[in-house]
């Protein structure tokens with residue numbers, strides 16, 4: 875979740891990309907290997923492309939310019955799913971605010 879090197883990606887999409895890349899969000903950026911960074915980069919690009927195609931992620935009353943809800947909320951694997959089973963391994967996802975104060979959801983079994 876440390877965003878000094880890759881800043882400005884929204885919290886929802888950071889959670890999703892880290893889940894896809896199977897990287898533990900609490901790890902310092904400097905501990906991420908080149909291979910993991912490449913995997914994270916692909917995951918970020920994929921998550922953002924899919925979210926744009928789905929017209930964003932609507933929570934509560936958000937609507938786009940045409941008054942429609944974003945559809946990406948139904949495709950989330952991590953964010954907002956604390957306590958629910960991981961879509962990859964079935965373990966219960968953990969929700970925490972212990973990493974820099976923001977809402978983070980992760981699978982401790984498949985994110986390292």
Ligand SMILES: [Zn+2]
Nearest residue numbers: 960963981984
């Ligand atoms: Zn998992």
